Structure formats: C-alpha cells, structure tokens
Amino acid sequence: xxxxxxDFFYVAMPEVTTxxxxxxxxxxxxxxxxxxxxxxxxxxxxxPSIAAFICPMSxxxxxxxxxxxxxxxxxxxxxxxxxxxxxxxxxxDLLQAAHTWSGIEMALWDLLGKARGQPAWxxxxxxxxxxxxxxxxxxxxxxxxxxxxRAQTIRDRGFRAAKFGWSPFGQSLDGDIAHLDAAREGxxxxxxxxxxxxxxxxxxxxxxxxxxxxxxxxRVTFFEEPFHGSAYLAYGALSSRMRNVRSxxxxxxxxxxxxxxxxxxxxxxxxxxxxxxxGGLAPxxxxxxxxxxxxxxxxxxxFTSNLALSASLQPFAGLEDHRICEYPTTLRQLAVDLTVxxxxxxxxxxxxxxxxxxxxxxxxxxxxxxxxxxxxxxxGGRTLFAPPRV
Amino acid sequence: xxxxxxDFFYVAMPEVTTxxxxxxxxxxxxxxxxxxxxxxxxxxxxxPSIAAFICPMSxxxxxxxxxxxxxxxxxxxxxxxxxxxxxxxxxxDLLQAAHTWSGIEMALWDLLGKARGQPAWxxxxxxxxxxxxxxxxxxxxxxxxxxxxRAQTIRDRGFRAAKFGWSPFGQSLDGDIAHLDAAREGxxxxxxxxxxxxxxxxxxxxxxxxxxxxxxxxRVTFFEEPFHGSAYLAYGALSSRMRNVRSxxxxxxxxxxxxxxxxxxxxxxxxxxxxxxxGGLAPxxxxxxxxxxxxxxxxxxxFTSNLALSASLQPFAGLEDHRICEYPTTLRQLAVDLTVxxxxxxxxxxxxxxxxxxxxxxxxxxxxxxxxxxxxxxxGGRTLFAPPRV
Numbered sequence: 153x154x155x156x157x158x159d160f161f162y163v164a165m166p167e168v169t170t171x172x173x174x175x176x177x178x179x180x181x182x183x184x185x186x187x188x189x190x191x192x193x194x195x196x197x198x199x200p201s202i203a204a205f206i207c208p209m210s211x212x213x214x215x216x217x218x219x220x221x222x223x224x225x226x227x228x229x230x231x232x233x234x235x236x237x238x239x240x241x242x243x244x245d246l247l248q249a250a251h252t253w254s255g256i257e258m259a260l261w262d263l264l265g266k267a268r269g270q271p272a273w274x275x276x277x278x279x280x281x282x283x284x285x286x287x288x289x290x291x292x293x294x295x296x297x298x299x300x301x302r303a304q305t306i307r308d309r310g311f312r313a314a315k316f317g318w319s320p321f322g323q324s325l326d327g328d329i330a331h332l333d334a335a336r337e338g339x340x341x342x343x344x345x346x347x348x349x350x351x352x353x354x355x356x357x358x359x360x361x362x363x364x365x366x367x368x369x370x371r372v373t374f375f376e377e378p379f380h381g382s383a384y385l386a387y388g389a390l391s392s393r394m395r396n397v398r399s400x401x402x403x404x405x406x407x408x409x410x411x412x413x414x415x416x417x418x419x420x421x422x423x424x425x426x427x428x429x430x431g432g433l434a435p436x437x438x439x440x441x442x443x444x445x446x447x448x449x450x451x452x453x454x455f456t457s458n459l460a461l462s463a464s465l466q467p468f469a470g471l472e473d474h475r476i477c478e479y480p481t482t483l484r485q486l487a488v489d490l491t492v493x494x495x496x497x498x499x500x501x502x503x504x505x506x507x508x509x510x511x512x513x514x515x516x517x518x519x520x521x522x523x524x525x526x527x528x529x530x531x532g533g534r535t536l537f538a539p540p541r542v
Numbered sequence: 543x544x545x546x547x548x549d550f551f552y553v554a555m556p557e558v559t560t561x562x563x564x565x566x567x568x569x570x571x572x573x574x575x576x577x578x579x580x581x582x583x584x585x586x587x588x589x590p591s592i593a594a595f596i597c598p599m600s601x602x603x604x605x606x607x608x609x610x611x612x613x614x615x616x617x618x619x620x621x622x623x624x625x626x627x628x629x630x631x632x633x634x635d636l637l638q639a640a641h642t643w644s645g646i647e648m649a650l651w652d653l654l655g656k657a658r659g660q661p662a663w664x665x666x667x668x669x670x671x672x673x674x675x676x677x678x679x680x681x682x683x684x685x686x687x688x689x690x691x692r693a694q695t696i697r698d699r700g701f702r703a704a705k706f707g708w709s710p711f712g713q714s715l716d717g718d719i720a721h722l723d724a725a726r727e728g729x730x731x732x733x734x735x736x737x738x739x740x741x742x743x744x745x746x747x748x749x750x751x752x753x754x755x756x757x758x759x760x761r762v763t764f765f766e767e768p769f770h771g772s773a774y775l776a777y778g779a780l781s782s783r784m785r786n787v788r789s790x791x792x793x794x795x796x797x798x799x800x801x802x803x804x805x806x807x808x809x810x811x812x813x814x815x816x817x818x819x820x821g822g823l824a825p826x827x828x829x830x831x832x833x834x835x836x837x838x839x840x841x842x843x844x845f846t847s848n849l850a851l852s853a854s855l856q857p858f859a860g861l862e863d864h865r866i867c868e869y870p871t872t873l874r875q876l877a878v879d880l881t882v883x884x885x886x887x888x889x890x891x892x893x894x895x896x897x898x899x900x901x902x903x904x905x906x907x908x909x910x911x912x913x914x915x916x917x918x919x920x921x922g923g924r925t926l927f928a929p930p931r932v
Contacts, residue, residue: 170602174635177600197604197636199597199921200590204638207589208915210567212560213740214587237744240770244741245564246587247796247819248594248638350603351634354627380630382799385806406637409772416775417807429637525598530918531589
C-alpha cells in the first residue's frame, strides 16, 4: 500500500489556560494508504509539529519528517521500522521531528491493523491483552481540602487508584505533606496513591527527599517526575533513598534510549511512556521489553484523547503483571468529543484495550471541524500548510 | 533593560542540497533592549524554531518560548539564567524550544556584553582567552583520492588539524580504511586527524569497532558521533575498546544533562557542544566546567556562520589546555556573507575568540535581506509571523 496522504488536524478549546492539562488542544494525524485510513495523535505543540513535517530542508541531516514518509509503502511492521530509522537519521538535527513522527507512527499501526483485521497489540507481538487497573489522573486541589474531595470523588466513582499532580505540589513542605495526607484520607486505606511532581524540583535532590517521609507514611506507590526529564543522576540519587516508594518518569523521552537510561541510571521503578512523544508504538514496545528484563514496571503516560489512550495501552497490553495504567478523568470537552468510542472502566473497575482492528477507536470527524484551529503557513509565496479537508 | 523585541531572520541559499552541510540556511536572532542590539543564531531547522517561539500555548507546561522572554528585563547574567529556567519549565513539552532558545540566549549575551563593553567570555567568568588550534572541518571526498586531495589542500593552507566527516564513511569497511589512509597521507605525518562518522552506525558497536584498527594505525585523535546521540551505552562500549583514539560526541545535546551523561556513561574523550542547540552559552559553559572536572576535552561544534563560531568559542575560551576547535572551511556563500567580521587563522595558524564586546562579530544586515526566506504564519486569521524589518 502506498502512502497517499498524511494530514494534520490542529484542534483546540476556544480558551486554553495555563493549567497543566494536556487535553486543551490536540494534533490529530490521518494517514491514507491502500484504501485504508489510520489515525494517530502527537502529544505535542501542534504548530511546531506541523512545521516539522512541511518545513524546507536545511541540509541532508535536517530534512522535514515528510521526506521519510510521503510516497513510501506500508505493507507490514518492517516498513514502519524503516521509516522510523529514516526519520531518526534524515531529521537528526530537527528536534521536533520525534513528536511529529509519533502521531504518524501511531496512525500507521492503526492503518496496518485495519488492513489486516488485527489489533495493534497483536501486530506488536502480543498473543492476548490483559485488563488494566486505571488510575484516575487529576491535578492536586488548590488546597488540601479540595485534594481530599477529589480523592473521595475518585473513590466514589469506583477507581482503585489515583494520581495527583502538579501545582501547588512543591510550593511548601508543610503544604505538600498536608496534600499527601489529604489524598490518602480521601482515597481510603486500600487505594493506590500516586504522586506527580511535574519536574518542580529541577534537580534538587534534597528538596524532593524532604517529601519522602510523608510519602512512605502515606504508602505512595510512585513519586513521578520529581526532576527535569534528563536529570538521570538526580533520579538515581533520590531512588536510592526510597524505602517502599518507587520513583517514576519517562514521559519526556523522545527516543527509546532516553527511557532506557532513566531505568539504568535513574533507577526508576516505573517507566512512563507517552507514545505521542517517544516515536510511537514500536519504540514504546521496545521500552516495555526492556522494562521487563530490568524488573521495572511499564506504565503509559496519557493526558489527551481516548485515541491516544488506546495507543498508549498497546505497547504493554500483553504484560499481565504491569497492571496500573494512566487514565485521565477530567478531560476537556474537546478530548472527549474527538472520538466516537470511549474506553471506560468495566464493573470491576478495570479497563480493556480495544480488541478491534488497529487502535480500535473511531475518530469523530465532526469534532475535527468544530474545534479546528485555522492555520496557514506560507514559504516563498507557496502555501505549505492549510487545514486539510475532513 | 527591558527586552523590546526578539526577531527571527530565516535566510537560505537559493538551492539547498542533501549534503551534510549546515551552512545552507540559517536562523539569525536579533534581540533589542535598552538601546542595545544583540545577535544570535539557532543551529536548527528555521521554520519549526520560529513556530516554537510564536505558537499558541497548548497548556501550562507547553507554552511558546516567547512566554519566557518577551517583556522581561536583561540587566545581568542572572536574568539570562532565570529566562532559561523558565523556558525549561514552561516549555517542558515543546521539544523544539531548546533550539529556539539557543539563538535567543546567544543574542542576550551579545547584548549584555555590548551594554557592559565586555566580551561574552568575560561575562562567563574567564579572565583571559587563549588561542585555539582550528581544525578544518570538511566532508570526506567522494573517493579516497578526493579525500587525499582535500587533506593536502588543508595542509597547504596552513592548518595543523583536519576533520573529515560523513558519507561515504560507513558504507564499506575497505572504503573507510582507504579514506582513513588517504586522509593521513594527505595531511602528513604531523597533522591532527579527526574523523566524524555522522551517526552512521546507529548503535552497532561491532560495525564501528571494525574501523578502530585503521584509526589507531593512522593516529586518529578522535572518532566523532559513531552512534545516535542518545545511545550512551554504545558510546561507552566502543570507548572501552579504544587504545589511543578517543571517542567524541555531544552536538545533539539539547540540554546540559545530555552532554554530562555522554561524558559519564558514554566515556567520550572529547565533548562537542553546539551553542546553537544546547540552550546557548551558559549551559555550554557548565559543560566545559564539568569536562574539566572529568578530565575530558571540550570542543565546539560549529558548521555555520562566524557569529555562531564566535559564540561557540566563548564557553571554553579560557581553557588553555582545551586547544583544538572546529573551524568550518567550506561554508556556503550565505554563511560567509552573514557577518562583516571573519575569524581567520593568524600567522601561526591559530584563531582567536574576539576580544570585543559581546560576541564581537558584526552581522551584515544586507545579507539578511539578500538571502531572506519569505515566511508567513497565520493562526486564526492573525499573522503570528512575517519576516521582520532589517
């Protein structure tokens, strides 16, 4: 099948705020080949990601992502691997390329799965898919009371696990301890409690370590992204000071190596991969294999639509013991509306990666029009990008 | 001084080829504050880098680079550090941000140096600047004979060191050995010979190691970028198999951590930093300090204009023993024309970082018009970018 078209749909809420909420806009990718249509999503800034696809070549190792995709054939996984290798080499000096390619790669698996009538996780090599225990992923409340109420709501909705993240965490030690206590209280004794610091400690190991006692006492399962995504040594130093808590990170990884280094040098207990950034499903599956070998638990990172959620589940769908998964529960309407299908917890509070061709999540094309951001990029008088027809 | 304007000038040769020649286009940055003008250059794909400055915010941790720069004050180095920290945090999820910020950061040092009447290297903390031994940086010839002739030309021009890079290196073992022998023969017995594989071996340590005997025999000083920039373990494995040759890398580092990890885990003997990618002069200086502590030699990576060359020399200007520096000798006319001043070897074949305020290299504004690439970016009907007035 020859790749006939790769289209980018930039959609956004009418108002985008400074909340650490990745569901306020989206960059959806559509790939057409051999009469099939595949969909993917970059977890990335839309405009620079579009630019990385259509920009003029700077030199042989700084070509647009399109140079490795348009006109190529997609008949099997090996074609996806070959394109990925070309993007890595021919767009070596184009930093944004990994984020752009991630959405395309996802769409290629979706397309290939539809062409073969197989879910992506089967194409990735898994025999079966196991249920996952979703953790409701929310931001901390503005004060401990609000955090407590959010935790109670999550428990009342039937979730067995919850992750609280970002501001105001990190602003004061006393405040953080109060939020940790509140989250545990609201979630109840048996809930799985996870904390996401959103890199607030930079690389200040001592500052992060001051929170460990309260985390151990509140039986926090993982302490996510205390530091800058590349500060492996800070991760390693903090990890060595944990008793039962484990460190977690990896969402910033834009290639497989970065995730593996966080495992080897950062000594994380949980490696969190965003398929919309690391280069799609294939490198994520390689990280999952690596995590298994190293005794580390693989977790998805997802804070956007259910298309991205399905994609993020595929690389570890077949790992029965890698049980918890990130499940955003406070998506903006845009991210809800983006898909016709929604992945929801079953009566046991577990979620299932779709057992359907490709990613198994249908895009609601009407939403692509409703939330469309009108972008036009002209270079040398020629229009290199305009919103594609739905 | 309040930052009044940050302007991006995208310039390119009329024809851009697939040669691994980074001087075919450029993204020049002009910052205006307090009546002073500073200039910098991103070593990056221009269109995505511009987009990373002007794009709409996606969420609180995915803001455009402009959010951390426009309207800020620049009165001392601490203001540059503060903006850098904000870019790292507020543009955390915007991959291209580091490349965009690099050119701005460079311009801020240039501006600050001009305001204070001091060269940037003094502002970075050096008492004096030492001469550097430039290595002529060229691509391999199409065949060994052409490589030999290039080496002879370099020697005849008075260079004591030369670096040969990229294709056809890596295509065949016999061919590579012939090129290595030719380069040594052309350069003469006493020349410093450096090899740049341009990541051709991906992460295949064995393939790269097959070249080591011929490198040792030809007394190659360093073997640059055998692998993908993040493949630290491959670097480490190859480094351990070297006798006198040393590995080199780091140009892909888009933050300080990546360069430090390449030192610690990749065991490189030479760390090569591009100020136009790593986030500018300040993180490069931190890497230089780290290299000194670790007994590793700092080298600039530069393949564009003499503005970028001056910037790249600043972070190790005061390191007397870190002697060699990359000096592109086959720049396209655009990169030559971009600056009024040119850094040229003295009678002893050495080059000197300018002892003049800021970066000490004046931009030829006429070239910004002559080579201008006409770009227009509109979002929601509003023009977010158009070429600025020179």
